Amino acid sequence: MDRLDHLNRHAERGTTDRDRLDALLDEQWVGTLSTVVDGLPWAVPMLFARDGDRIILHGSTGAGALREVADGAPAAFCVATVDALVVAATTFDSSANYRSAVVRGRLANLTGDEKTRVLDAFSEKLLPGRTSEVRPMTKREMAATLAMALPIEDGAWIMKAREGLPSTNEESGAERDVWTGVVPVRSGYVEPAASPWSTRTEVPASVRRLVAGR
């Protein structure tokens, strides 16, 4: 099977198109934050949201994970999704269609009004319209939450993608009497389930739009 990492072999799979990077980041919810702790690799999956030219991460001030990633720590944030299984005439040429990005930089801790604005933006990305349906965060909730930003800077990110049909190598070129093609992956939201204790049974507009839209 093919692999997701060979930009050197397949330079055409790399893209410098910032719009494509933004589209991937805006579509995905979870990525892996990597840093170095005591000389060893350290990684944690995190929800994230893009806010213009930066990736916003958040966590609890009571959690160990984000405290490891001090203000100014070098970080790499990786987002990847598989769009299809690519079935070739050989296992060697089989592959996956995918889109992935790695953004490198140093994390900055956000405070004050910027933190408030960014945390609202974070909520809005995950469920657009929700912040107008519920009360604002309280000061206590705000104090319990860390917000960090990783800048998206030219030359410090890489995006790779494979799309389309299987390729063939010389050795498999003769293998025409084998079915080849792609098997697309689809994902989306399904019907929401209400909490049994909720006295309001009407599904809010934010959730209805979310389910309808994907």
Place this chain on the structure above:
Amino acid sequence: MDRLDHLNRHAERGTTDRDRLDALLDEQWVGTLSTVVDGLPWAVPMLFARDGDRIILHGSTGAGALREVADGAPAAFCVATVDALVVAATTFDSSANYRSAVVRGRLANLTGDEKTRVLDAFSEKLLPGRTSEVRPMTKREMAATLAMALPIEDGAWIMKAREGLPSTNEESGAERDVWTGVVPVRSGYVEPAASPWSTRTEVPASVRRLVAGR
């Protein structure tokens, strides 16, 4: 919104159940490999397959990415999936249901018969039954492919999960007149598309089972 990293705050979200780890690893296709290069974090998304007590990664001998990760390099491999959006009465309590794992260890380069067996196992994980539908890998293809293993060892992996309905904190406990619930995410394969040059139009059993099964 909640975050994926606070095992310290939510110790109940951690699991030491190896079966649950294996189920997550067997279900997912792509993870993020993190290591340290020149003192900086280095991350790359990769297809993977679990083979018993290890995670198998592969790449091209011509690719730069895996060559960075020398035999014996310390690594962390992270896999994460979002199962549902969790919509609480406040943005602070809103969250995602997820399952994630980080496996730490040192990579080992595989060779000889073990490499052959493991690469077939890799192909079989992505598309069960496919290796019996196509010819075996050639020696040239084998020589062009790196296979590496990351052991899954007790005490060197962590799995976290959130499931179920929204939680409420003291401050949001009074907010009962707001809809809360979960919006599940579903993903699966859809109808395969054949390569136009393929002379065999019948979709093979491996692909039919894959599409039917998820």
